[in-house]
Amino acid sequence: MSRILRRTRTRLVRAGLTTGVVGAALLVAPQAAFAAPSIGPAVVAPGGNASLMDPQVTFAANPAVQLVPPTAAACPAKFSAISAAGPWNATNASRPNANMVGFTVPAVNGPTAGTNGAVRPYLACVYEGTNVAVSSLQGGTSFYLGTPVSATPSSGAGGGGGQVTVSAATPLFTGLSAVSAMFTTGACTTYPTANTPQNMVGTVSKLTAAGLSLTVPSGVVAAGASPAQYSICLYDASTSAAAGALLSVGQYTATLVSVTPSGGSYLNSVGITASSGSAFLSGVTTPAVLLVANGGCPGTWSTAAVNGTPPVVVAGSGVRRLSNTRAAVTVPPLPISNGQPTPYQVCFYANNTTGALLGSSVYTAAIVATPSSVSPAAGPAAGGNTITVVGADFPTDPGRITATLGGAALTNIQSLSDKAFTALAPPHSVENNVALVVSTPAGTRALAGAYSYLNPIRVSPNTAPNTTPAVDVSVLGTGLMGTNFGSGGNAGRVFLVDGLYNGADAGAGVRANGPVAECLNVLVISDEELICTLQLNRRLNAQGGDFFNPMTYTNLLTTDVSTTAGSRVIMSAAGKFNANDAGQPIVQAANANIPVNSIVTAVLSPTKAVISAPATATSGAAFTATIGNSTAVRTFPNALITTAGSVTVSLASGAFTRADVGRQFFATPGVPNGTTIVSMAPGGATATLSAPATLGTAGTLSNVSFSDTTTTLTGSSLLATDVNAVIGANQLGIPAGTVLTAVTPGTSATLSAAATATTAAGGVNLPVNRPVAASLYAAAPVVEGAYNLVVVSNGAPDAMANDPDYYQTDVTSSSTFTVASF
Known part of the structure; x- marks a missing residue:
């Protein structure tokens, strides 16, 4: 038996084990199978x-490591041939120092873990070489x-009570209905049941x-001034066949002293406080502090290297005694x-000469996480939306990141990687x-100007055509009941705006960026919802207080317009086109370039517009044109027939056209100024108005006489305005629809169709429609677009500057309203 093998066997005997029972011991307490050697993690x-x-072995300069299944009685005395069932060769074997061997467990074709990554015990055996059956066990x-x-x-003051989050590198707890945990200073044994x-x-x-989340038991305490190292043994506590099996082992340190914060930037000095439940600084006037990176605290003050690494000495001024139980320390980089x-x-x-160790805790130096951006960079004041924070380190x-926005804590923080998290x-x-x-x-970092809290609204529906005089819109927001809505003055209003509303007075009562329409008849349903009616068939004027009036609008472009033959695009050299030009007639003296009856159909920019017919010639030089000029685009001399209270109108002669839809009536008896044509019947016989007529054209011709087969009507009630009057339905002998083509007031009229009967003496009363002259002006709806x-809490001009309580909702995707025909 070699000297190394004898030494190993001697240790096993001292531990109460023999090589015959090592395998069984491993299944119970792997770290106890060899008393002196240790392995980490x-x-x-x-x-x-x-x-x-x-510590008792000087390893070979080029060691070899084999991994042996627990079924083996012990490490084989000689280096063995590998097999699929073990042993397996570890990779990257090295000797960092005489008493240490490092190695890597193969990721594939090697020992395997249990279900979902639950732990299994193995032996790590170090040999002096790789010669099979020759190289000896060390x-x-x-x-x-x-x-x-x-x-x-990973550490806390002794006495328990602290909350600890245990995180696995893989889904270790998948399918388990329950998990148990035990803190021990010894080995993790099988599941304790008795x-x-x-x-x-x-x-x-x-x-x-x-x-997992758990509370540290009260029995987890520090042993004197030195920290106590505990293993957290995790077990399958479900009712599965594997119940009671060891799942994994974590590490926890119980200390006499706790420090706050428990970590910080390695690059900067960090202030921490140290606290204890006992008077560990009693009788001490000038405590001293060492920071030890590679081992435990020396029992007495010593600056000698610990496991090859000298401790870091905290300068005298960096340690402050605050009380018998508390101190402040400035941790250097x-x-x-x-x-x-x-x-x-x-x-x-107790001091920095021969002072005794009073207590210790754990502080972690690390790279401090650095946030660089937040996406999206804005959101509702109500919160609850998901944001992504991007940065580094x-x-x-879980649980190692906390964050605030504007001083309020983020919730549900979820790591995506070391470069991003959501919350x-x-x-x-x-x-x-x-x-x-x-x-x-590791510390705290701030990102200034990272996020904006908005006051958004959500509108529904969010689109409608500009021919509609009324569309009811639901507006969802916050704090709506706190606004006094109305139709003028300082009342709250709901505006439709191209871009960001700016009610500042830009001169002559014109707002810097005023509304194009207003949502009226506001009904507040709750603090989170209101209903209002949006009118799109007429746009507001530049002052935002009334409708744009095409009868009074003129845009004179003096020596400014140019055209290209065959093109509908016209140019303004001085950039004089504006949104109000859309739908207006454009006139050029002598019409050398712009055809008669042309309309500006769209304004593309201040320098570019589109007209309804192609230019007839290319301009050699800029010419003068007038847009608007109080010109009606269509007139109906004594032709419009109306009914009081009805939105349906007809023509005594001629027909409505599709181009009339959206145009406005002005100076027309019985039709309110600005009333638009919403739609027309097939063929143009009738049209529908945006508002009902206030007067009807129906009347009566009193005491008139006529003879069968003649076209002459006589009576003293005939008026000059009865020309083009239309006879209504009757049983008296004049066909319905017959027109009075000429009138001699007080005497006679000429009929467009002959009578079919003769009146009795004294005459009859005929129903008649007296059409009125009508003028249609250019359409001035809200121009199609987004x-x-x-x-706004106050719709008056300059309210933002004059009202300290003024607010307006923000522009967001949910506040967008699109005016379109589809």
Whole structure:
């Protein structure tokens, strides 16, 4: 038997085990199978790295590591040939120092973990070489292979009560109805069923398939001034066949002293406080602090290296005694290992000469997470919307990120990667450019101007044609009952605006960006909803207080217009086109370039517009044209027939055309100014108005006489305005629809059709329609396009500057209203 093998066997005997029972011992307590050697981490993932330490062995310069299944009695005395069932060769075997061997567990074609990554015990055996049946065993110990778990926080003051989140690297808890946990300073044994250990966790809450939450039991305490290392043993507590099986092992440190914050930036000095439930600083006037990165605190003050790494001394002024139970420490910038969070023991001493250790805690130096943007960058004041925070160095373990927007805490923080996380935005008052503050165990960073809280609304429906005189709109928002809505003065209003509403007076009562339409008859349903009626067939004027009136509108373009033969696009050199030009007639003296009866059908920009007919010639030089000029686009001399209270009109002669839809009546008896034609019947015999007529053209011709087969009507009641009057339905002998083509007032009239009977002496009363002269002016609806509906608390001009309580809702995608024919 070799010296190494004898030494290994001796240790096993001292531990109360023999090589014949090592396999059974591994299944119960893998870390206890070898007393002196140790391996870390507690659980190694397939493909993960591990380090085996044995202070009593000087390992070969080029060691080899084999992984042996637990069914083996012990590590074989000689290096073995590998097989699919084991042993398996570890990779990357190295000797960082004489008493340590590092290695990597194969990710494939090697030992495997249990269901969902539950741990299985294996042996890690170190040999002096790779010669099969020749290279001798130098040492070994057991380890768990499976899914590692981490505890957050990973340390806390003794006495329990703290909340800990346990996170697995993979969905370890999938399908398990219950999980149990136990804290122990020894090995994780099989599931304890007979006698519940003191440090068995009362309730373990399953958060996700990879996350648990638990409360540290009261028996988890520090042993004196030094921290106590505990294993968190996780078991399957479901009713499955595997119930009671060990799932994984986490690490937790109980300390006499707790520090806040428990971590910070490795690049900067960080202020922390240290607190204890006991008077650990009693009688101490000038406490001293060492920060130890690679081991435990020395029992007395010493700046000698610990496991090859000198401790960091906190300068005298960096330690302040606040009371018998509390101190403040300025942690200097600290080195970290491989860019990863690095734990340090914060060791308190009675003095910086020969002082005894008073207590310790754990502080982690790390790269502080840095937020760089928030998407979307704005949202509703009510909160509840999902945002994504992008940046760098975010921890991915649950519970390790907290954040605020404008001082309000984000909720439901979910890690996407070390570069992004999502969260629900909290409620906040309306405010632009609030700061995002992200805190992790490594420290806190702020991103100024990261997010804006808006006052949005949602409108439904969100589209309608501009021929409609009334569309009822539901507006969803917040705080609507606090606004006094009305139709003028300082009342609240609902406006349709092209872009962002700006009620500032730009001169002559014109608003800087006023409404194109108003949603009237506001009915507040609740604090979150109102109903209003939007009129789109007529747009507002530049003052926003009345409708645009084409009868009074003129846009004179002096020596400014140019055309191209055959093109409907015309140009304004001085950029004089504006939205009010749309639908208006355009006239050029002598009509050398622009055809007669042309209409501006669209304004594309201040320099470009479209007309209804192609230009007849290319202009050599800019010419003068007039848009609008109070010109009716169509007249009906004594032809319009109306009925009081009805929206249907007809013509005594001629017909309506599709081009008339949207046009407005002005100076027409019985039709309110600005009334538009909403639609027309096939063939144009009748049209529908946006408002009912106020007068009817129906009347009576009293005491008139006629003779059979003649076309002459006599009577003293005939008037000059009866020309073109239309005889209505009757049984008296004049065909319905007959027109009075000529009238001699008080005497006679000529009929368009002969009578079919002769009246008796004294005459008869004939029903008649006396058509009126009508004038149609250019349509002036809200121009088709995308707008925004906005609620303002005060609709008066300059209210934003004059009303300290003024507010308006924000422009968002949900406030968009599209005016379109489809």
